[in-house]
Amino acid sequence: MTELKRVAIVGSAxxxxxxxxxxxxxxxxxxxxxxxxxxxxxxxxxxGEKVDEVIAGAVINHSRDFNIAREALLDAGLSPRTPxxxxxxxxxxxxxxxxxxxxxxxxxxxxxxxxxxxxxxxDSPIVFGSKFQHRLLAANAAKSTGGKLQAxxxxxxxxxxxxxxxxxxxxxxxMSMGQHCELMARExxxxxxxxxxxxxxxxxxAAAAYDEGFHDDLLVQCVGLVRDNNVRADSNLDKMSTLKxxxxxxxxxxxxxxxxSTPLTDGASSVLLASEEWAKARGLPILAYLTMxxxxxxxxxxxxxxxxxxxxxxxxMLERAGLGFADIxxxxxHEAFAAQVLCTLKAWKDPAYCKDVLGRDAVLGEIDPAxxxxxxxxxxxxxxxxxxxxxxxxxTAKLLSQExxxxxxxxxxxxxxxxxxxxxxxxx
Numbered sequence: 245m246t247e248l249k250r251v252a253i254v255g256s257a258x259x260x261x262x263x264x265x266x267x268x269x270x271x272x273x274x275x276x277x278x279x280x281x282x283x284x285x286x287x288x289x290x291x292g293e294k295v296d297e298v299i300a301g302a303v304i305n306h307s308r309d310f311n312i313a314r315e316a317l318l319d320a321g322l323s324p325r326t327p328x329x330x331x332x333x334x335x336x337x338x339x340x341x342x343x344x345x346x347x348x349x350x351x352x353x354x355x356x357x358x359x360x361x362x363x364x365x366x367d368s369p370i371v372f373g374s375k376f377q378h379r380l381l382a383a384n385a386a387k388s389t390g391g392k393l394q395a396x397x398x399x400x401x402x403x404x405x406x407x408x409x410x411x412x413x414x415x416x417x418x419m420s421m422g423q424h425c426e427l428m429a430r431e432x433x434x435x436x437x438x439x440x441x442x443x444x445x446x447x448x449x450a451a452a453a454y455d456e457g458f459h460d461d462l463l464v465q466c467v468g469l470v471r472d473n474n475v476r477a478d479s480n481l482d483k484m485s486t487l488k489x490x491x492x493x494x495x496x497x498x499x500x501x502x503x504x505s506t507p508l509t510d511g512a513s514s515v516l517l518a519s520e521e522w523a524k525a526r527g528l529p530i531l532a533y534l535t536m537x538x539x540x541x542x543x544x545x546x547x548x549x550x551x552x553x554x555x556x557x558x559x560x561m562l563e564r565a566g567l568g569f570a571d572i573x574x575x576x577x578h579e580a581f582a583a584q585v586l587c588t589l590k591a592w593k594d595p596a597y598c599k600d601v602l603g604r605d606a607v608l609g610e611i612d613p614a615x616x617x618x619x620x621x622x623x624x625x626x627x628x629x630x631x632x633x634x635x636x637x638x639x640t641a642k643l644l645s646q647e648x649x650x651x652x653x654x655x656x657x658x659x660x661x662x663x664x665x666x667x668x669x670x671x672x
Contacts, residue, residue: 261635300359317358341359429586553658557665578636
């Protein structure tokens with residue numbers, strides 16, 4: 245049996261994230277992803293060089309982006325001999341891309357790979373309803389001018405021109421992620437104040453990270469933007485408390501607001517992974533090692549909580565690794581909503597949940613808040629769906645590169661009732 249290789253995280257690059265409709269209003273998933281990959285290539289001397297594989301994707305995309313990973317890497321200046329694979333698993337896209345590449349590197353199939361993701365709400369596809377869609381297809385298939393005209397006009401009504409608004413509501417429930425998270429917050433007794441406190445902490449940690457220069461070598465300028473435009477250094481509980489519920493506006497019990505939920509965001513991010521031999525042969529750094537990952541799903545359509553699957557992914561991953569929370573120094577928990585993080589933390593220390601859902605005889609336990617998202621997370625930086633995983637992995641690798649013998653756990657919730665988790669360890 246082939247001995248598994250260690251998977252090195254060489255480094256990362258991303259463009260600053262921007263609130264939808266602001267700095268990147270005229271950009272596309274392809275342009276943002278290409279800029280990000282170009283920045284990564286410049287950072288590590290990869291222009292014109294062959295990388296064994298690029299895996300990337302976007303959640304909200306146009307049909308023109310069917311091959312976005314390949315097109316972006318070519319636009320970025322990587323060698324045309326570099327293959328590109330397009331992958332999508334909602335908010336876990338770029339972290340899952342990293343785990344797929346890690347498996348290939350560990351088993352010796354490849355020596356290098358780039359995991360990336362891009363998403364834009366500013367360039368969301370606007371489509372027509374099925375009736376007008378079929379009318380256009382029929383007109384295109386008609387052979388004669390008369391046939392095309394008849395296909396286009398017969399039975400036509402102007403109502404067919406009403407566009408279908410973009411939506412990321414869950415197909416099985418018809419509910420948005422925020423509406424689902426409201427139900428979770430109610431089930432787990434998560435207060436509005438606790439959510440606001442977590443959001444304020446995320447902004448303050450992110451602002452402090454900028455002040456100390458932590459992000460200086462992680463960001464690639466894009467159309468003049470040099471830092472994430474959602475981070476608020478002056479965020480405070482007084483301001484947070486004035487915001488109205490965003491998803492449950494009528495019951496009087498809504499707790500999720502625009503402040504304790506991630507904003508609609510545009511952006512792209514990337515991470516370079518490699519075998520130790522590949523990195524050392526090129527004189528490239530090894531910041532940390534990606535050692536394990538796990539993807540899980542749950543029965544959210546029947547009450548398990550849309551964004552609770554990370555509890556399962558983390559539990560199963562730690563069991564396979566023979567580790568517990570006491571063995572983890574940093575917890576990087578994606579903040580889709582403050583309530584999601586707080587529900588997760590509460591579930592891991594709940595005896596009934598750990599037994600009935602996670603199949604554990606004992607609770608996973610409580611996590612020291614001082615170990616969670618120490619550089620801030622998605623509530624502050626924003627959340628371009630497919631890009632978030634690579635952002636978190638890049639931050640985690642740099643964090644661990646500054647210390648020895650440390651271990652970090654990453655957890656990302658996704659649409660569709662899934663969760664992606666990973667373990668990262670210091671290189672020294």
